[in-house]
Amino acid sequence: MDKLTKRDGKVTRNNAGLINMYRTMLTIRRFDERASQEVRNGAVPGLVHPYIGQEAIATGVCSNLIEGDRIVSNHRGHGHLIAKGADTRRMMAEVFGKKTGYCKGKGGSMHIADFGIGILGANGIVGAGLPIATGAALAARLDGKGKIAVVFFGDGACQEGEFQESMNLASIWKLPLLFACENNMYGVNTSYTYAIAGGDLVKRASAYDMPTASVDGNDVIAVREAARIAIEHVRAGGGPYFVEFKTFRWSGHFVPEAIPDTRPKEEIEAWKKKCPIVRFMRRLLEDGIVTRPELQKIEDQVMGIIDEAVVYARESPLPAPEDALDDVYSA
Amino acid sequence: MKKIAYARAAAEAVQEEFRRDNKLVYLATDLQPDLRQEFGEERVRVTPISESAFVGTAIGLAGSGYRAIADLRMATFGFVAMDQMVNQAAKITYMFGGQARFPMLIRMSFGAGMHWAAQHSISPYSMYMNVPGLKIILPTTAYDVKGLLKSALRDNNPVISFENTLLGQVAGDVPEEDYTVPFGRADVKRVGTDVTVVALSRMLHEALAASVALEARGISAEVVDPRTLVPLDRESIRRSVKKTGRLVVVDEACRTCSAAAEVISLVVEDEETYARLKSAPQRVCGLDVPIPYSPPMEQYAIPDRGKILEAVLSLFPRVVK
Ligand SMILES: Cc1ncc(C[n+]2csc(CCOP(=O)(O)OP(=O)(O)O)c2C)c(N)n1
Ligand SMILES: [Mg+2]
Numbered sequence: 001m002d003k004l005t006k007r008d009g010k011v012t013r014n015n016a017g018l019i020n021m022y023r024t025m026l027t028i029r030r031f032d033e034r035a036s037q038e039v040r041n042g043a044v045p046g047l048v049h050p051y052i053g054q055e056a057i058a059t060g061v062c063s064n065l066i067e068g069d070r071i072v073s074n075h076r077g078h079g080h081l082i083a084k085g086a087d088t089r090r091m092m093a094e095v096f097g098k099k100t101g102y103c104k105g106k107g108g109s110m111h112i113a114d115f116g117i118g119i120l121g122a123n124g125i126v127g128a129g130l131p132i133a134t135g136a137a138l139a140a141r142l143d144g145k146g147k148i149a150v151v152f153f154g155d156g157a158c159q160e161g162e163f164q165e166s167m168n169l170a171s172i173w174k175l176p177l178l179f180a181c182e183n184n185m186y187g188v189n190t191s192y193t194y195a196i197a198g199g200d201l202v203k204r205a206s207a208y209d210m211p212t213a214s215v216d217g218n219d220v221i222a223v224r225e226a227a228r229i230a231i232e233h234v235r236a237g238g239g240p241y242f243v244e245f246k247t248f249r250w251s252g253h254f255v256p257e258a259i260p261d262t263r264p265k266e267e268i269e270a271w272k273k274k275c276p277i278v279r280f281m282r283r284l285l286e287d288g289i290v291t292r293p294e295l296q297k298i299e300d301q302v303m304g305i306i307d308e309a310v311v312y313a314r315e316s317p318l319p320a321p322e323d324a325l326d327d328v329y330s331a
Numbered sequence: 332m333k334k335i336a337y338a339r340a341a342a343e344a345v346q347e348e349f350r351r352d353n354k355l356v357y358l359a360t361d362l363q364p365d366l367r368q369e370f371g372e373e374r375v376r377v378t379p380i381s382e383s384a385f386v387g388t389a390i391g392l393a394g395s396g397y398r399a400i401a402d403l404r405m406a407t408f409g410f411v412a413m414d415q416m417v418n419q420a421a422k423i424t425y426m427f428g429g430q431a432r433f434p435m436l437i438r439m440s441f442g443a444g445m446h447w448a449a450q451h452s453i454s455p456y457s458m459y460m461n462v463p464g465l466k467i468i469l470p471t472t473a474y475d476v477k478g479l480l481k482s483a484l485r486d487n488n489p490v491i492s493f494e495n496t497l498l499g500q501v502a503g504d505v506p507e508e509d510y511t512v513p514f515g516r517a518d519v520k521r522v523g524t525d526v527t528v529v530a531l532s533r534m535l536h537e538a539l540a541a542s543v544a545l546e547a548r549g550i551s552a553e554v555v556d557p558r559t560l561v562p563l564d565r566e567s568i569r570r571s572v573k574k575t576g577r578l579v580v581v582d583e584a585c586r587t588c589s590a591a592a593e594v595i596s597l598v599v600e601d602e603e604t605y606a607r608l609k610s611a612p613q614r615v616c617g618l619d620v621p622i623p624y625s626p627p628m629e630q631y632a633i634p635d636r637g638k639i640l641e642a643v644l645s646l647f648p649r650v651v652k
Binding site: 070072101102103104105106107111113114115116120121123124125128130131132133134135136137138139140142143149161162165166168169172173326327328329330331 | 356373374376378379381383384385386387388389390391392393394395396397399414415418419423424425426427428429430431432433434463464466487488
């Protein structure tokens with residue numbers, strides 16, 4: 001039983017922190033619901049990999065981060081970015097391919113970055129963020145200010161060579177790097193039980209001589225706690241840490257659903273019943289941390305933020321064709 | 332001035348820039364021992380044989396306020412890190428809308444002529460020329476390698492330095508004081524009037540040797556070294572061709588889609604230069620084969636002074652061969 005459900009624990013709980021986590025999870029959910037809808041409406045030129053169903057992971061992990069910590073994200077990155085503090089207006093504008101987007105319309109959903117707040121970018125190549133995060137962790141180590149790096153990647157990325165090289169390198173150099181593996185059970189339609197020899201990522205990760213954990217990625221309190229333990233270890237100079245977060249992607253691999261979703265219907269439905277947001281909401285209510293009217297207020301606030309992001313994106317200008325020539329090189 | 336080997340000049344560039352810039356980090360499977368001694372294990376790092384990981388590490392360092400040198404040693408090993416070089420280093424500044432700089436230097440030795448066979452001999456710079464976002468330098472002399480590496484280590488972009496293995500021990504004059512060689516500035520290594528020979532990397536030295544033999548036959552060759560392929564000094568090449576009216580491009584790389592092909596394109600695409608041509612431009616390139624092991628075949632597959640001489644003479648039918 002989690003500490004949160006103990007009534008006596010309530011006085012010492014940081015209620016504002018919990019409510020913030022709830023708000024973040026809801027923002028991610030509504031952002032991706034809305035982005036998906038806008039893809040279907042034809043307002044988005046490209047595609048979007050929704051993070052829906054996995055919100056607890058980015059939220060719980062990033063709730064442990066401090067200013068100066070850096071993250072590296074992957075193709076399913078909106079959740080990581082929002083949890084690290086990215087501006088939803090500039091994110092949505094980027095998804096829409098607008099000049100006001102994070103990348104001036106040059107990147108789209110899969111390449112959003114905000115270096116000012118330590119987001120070294122989403123990444124469209126599976127596994128490619130791992131070496132880059134290794135470099136961010138080395139930078140943190142050379143800075144010597146107790147900052148760390150976190151890399152988010154899927155179960156599928158664990159079969160890339162870049163995973164093995166980065167796990168090994170981070171381990172021999174004892175880098176301050178948290179490997180946050182989101183095992184959503186599939187890479188597109190390929191089950192991890194098929195793709196992973198032995199079927200056990202934690203066992204594999206242990207071979208790199210680093211501490212590991214595996215937790216329920218749909219329980220934000222469990223995620224936050226596992227990440228807290230891991231990050232304390234990493235921040236203290238103990239070297240890298242691997243955490244597997246078990247979760248599930250609700251949508252097809254990306255929107256528009258060009259690839260048929262062949263995952264068993266019953267499995268998808270069973271996971272939807274484990275919705276990380278509904279679960280967290282129930283616990284917040286049970287513990288008396290929020291009231292229903294307060295929840296409604298958060299919902300309204302979040303919808304307001306998302307509406308504003310969409311309006312901003314819609315009303316922003318498209319880039320000029322010749323803007324394509326800028327930014328190939330830095331001055 | 333002092334006379335030092337190309338490899339020594341390169342090492343000096345790195346060492347001096349390490350002294351100037353405390354954010355500089357070296358990553359390689361094998362290291363310059365003196366560098367490690369002077370700057371310590373934190374900044375001068377031995378990597379496992381994990382090319383993707385350490386090129387990616389250089390990118391992550393660059394995105395976090397550092398500047399790394401990823402020394403891949405041989406260009407053929409670089410292919411293992413292609414994703415990090417092509418999909419990441421080259422594109423991320425652009426994809427992220429220019430919001431971050433990625434200053435880094437990737438060093439690769441390259442070329443044929445060592446009897447190391449196909450998997451240790453290649454001249455792949457034109458592949459990278461086809462990837463916008465990378466700068467590519469091709470230093471040919473001790474002076475150039477020191478000056479170009481220094482520029483690379485002060486540039487804010489990913490730069491790849493292709494250093495021909497056979498040039499390592501070639502000595503040349505290098506100033507005592509600090510200097511840089513700017514990117515995009517070709518160097519006329521020999522002034523001439525009858526034919527422009529654009530020669531890349533080690534082929535410069537072959538072209539200079541051939542020009543001596545040409546001189547004896549009354550043909551005055553102007554030998555131009557582009558020094559950097561991206562950016563490429565189109566103006567200087569065109570200027571020389573406008574003067575001589577003839578062009579031979581010498582490139583050790585395979586002929587198809589080579590840097591040599593690009594040089595010819597930039598000449599014939601320019602009306603003014605094209606109008607001055609007295610003969611069709613020629614390429615002297617590596618043959619379109621993987622580099623073979625056995626010396627007779629290897630020598631056959633790559634250009635040399637004899638082949639350059641022959642190609643230039645073919646432009647002057649009245650000269651006695
Ligand atoms: C190197 C590479 N191979 C294939 C792809 C196509 N692709 C994009 S996402 C993906 C599945 C990734 O699975 P996982 O890492 O588990 O992440 P998830 O999509 O489940 O979040 C694939 C195959 C790619 N982008 N990069
Ligand atoms: Mg997956």
